[in-house]
Amino acid sequence: MKVEGDFIKEALDAGLYKQGVMMYLQLLKSMCNHFIEDEHWCYFDDMYSPEYVMKWIYDRIMKCDLDAETIALLDEGYKEVLASECYQDYGYPSYI
Secondary structure (H helix, E strand, O other): HHHHHHHHHHHOHHHHHHHHHHHHHHHHHHHHHHHHOOOOHHHHOOOOOOHHHHHHHHHHHHHHOOOHHHHHHHHHHHHHOOOHHHHHOOOOOOOO
């Protein structure tokens, strides 16, 4: 994840904010999927905590001067995450 975070930082540093936000959202959604499918929620401890990298990337994005379109993209991506099983059920299967 750190390597991907470095790619995102490079995009942001180059002024490619929309691309950086899209890369961040792809990484975030991928983490949500692995959190459930691979049961990553079983392995969090002081040595494995991907939230540190995700927080570092998010903080870097928030320092950028994002346009309205990129902010809307970020908001839509967060809505998808908030509707995910990862966020809703923290790894428990949904029986709907």
